[in-house]
Amino acid sequence: MTAPTSPSTPATFDALSFLRADELAPELLHATFTRAFADYLIGPFQIPVAQWPMFLARQGVDLALSRVAMDAAGAPLAFAFVAPRPLPRRWRLATMGATPEARGSGAAPALLDDLIARAAAASQHAVELEVFAQNERARRLYEGRGFRKIHDLLGYVADAGTIAPSVPGIGTGNGESAPRSVDMPQLLSWLEAAEHRIADLPLQVTATVIRHGVDYRGWQTADAQIVFSLPDETVMIHSLIAPQDTDARALIRALVAVYPERRLRVPQLQREDLGGAALRALGAVPQPLHQQLMLRPL
CATH class of the missing domain: 3.40.630.30 (Gcn5-related N-acetyltransferase (GNAT))
Structure with a gap:
């Protein structure tokens, strides 16, 4: 910033x-x-x-x-x-x-x-x-x-009704696994482990920042996690880390199923390879104003 x-x-x-x-x-x-x-x-x-x-x-x-x-x-x-x-x-x-x-x-x-x-x-x-x-x-x-760019970080918006929900509720479809709800200690532990196995995560989607969230909720599949909150009439996704497209789709479609009347928003922190591509494929609109993650080796 x-x-x-x-x-x-x-x-x-x-x-x-x-x-x-x-x-x-x-x-x-x-x-x-x-x-x-x-x-x-x-x-x-x-x-x-x-x-x-x-x-x-x-x-x-x-x-x-x-x-x-x-x-x-x-x-x-x-x-x-x-x-x-x-x-x-x-x-x-x-x-x-x-x-x-x-x-x-x-x-x-x-x-x-x-x-x-x-x-x-x-x-x-x-x-x-x-x-x-x-x-x-x-x-x-x-x-x-x-400094050189290593990732684009995009934001996304999807109005209510844009993304097809999973059926029923937090369900599955097209080979997607069923997400499960986790509490704050579990989601923070998952994020800490993710930093060990996934390089170049933006700091704002990791445990360092997410631990300060108010009324944050977390869902997981076997290999992916989404952290979100419910301000106003929006589902705000604060952290989506899903290396596999099927996991990303399962988490996103489950959110839409449970909160069908809410607009979905993702800030300009989303890597394409960790859920951004799935958001785009499901119908979320990438925002023109976006960030770059840059690195300067020492």
């Missing part, structure tokens, strides 16, 4: 210093983030201060590893939040942004260079990030620092 990094009239700053993000007052860090994302590609972020700690937790952010670029007067200009990923040994650039007056100043590239250097010094194997494919400035910055 990257805010715009270049303005039409770049500012310049004579001196930059980096401060650990946990050394900056939380209210100031929150205000800097809000200003940086006021004109974000998918709309402004307006996170109340009271919800700021949960936002950071849901992104897996370690503020001690994160850095804020400060000007000579001690004002924050830009930030790079880091989420460590033990499996494999990587640091994830959870979010990076610059305040409007700092765009084009070099603060964001300097933070990125610092992040790569610190990750290498910490014996990490790589740095990863997600970026919207349509955010050309950010993509060019990352590609110029050696």
Whole structure:
């Protein structure tokens, strides 16, 4: 997640210093983030201060590893939040942004260079990030620092009645196995095991983030799992990891059978090979605005 990094009239700053993000007052860090994302590609972020700690937790952010670029007067200009990923040994650039007056100043590239250097010094194997494919400035910055796309991450929408349900209820069809409901400890254990056997899962679909969900539900087949919630009139899929197409179809069609009047939504975190292809084949519409998972080996 990257805010715009270049303005039409770049500012310049004579001196930059980096401060650990946990050394900056939380209210100031929150205000800097809000200003940086006021004109974000998918709309402004307006996170109340009271919800700021949960936002950071849901992104897996370690503020001690994160850095804020400060000007000579001690004002924050830009930030790079880091989420460590033990499996494999990587640091994830959870979010990076610059305040409007700092765009084009070099603060964001300097933070990125610092992040790569610190990750290498910490014996990490790589740095990863997600970026919207349509955010050309950010993509060019990352590609110029050696990041390469390893997966497209798409979002999907299916209106009620679009996908044929399994019959009856959580049933089977076309060789599909029957999903079973699991509780939060079981679904988190499954996700932790999945990280050992499936490379390059986006952090947001793993146990690190899913454990912070409110009223999340999980269903499993023998080799796949779906995690979802029921906000408003929607079925929101937070994590779908299904290496086999038949498992993905079984989980999706079971959801449609149990919640036939609800719209199905998947955020821009879905790998095609882990359920995205099944969503598309069943009639869900891929959204044009999508992300790329990028990797920079060290």
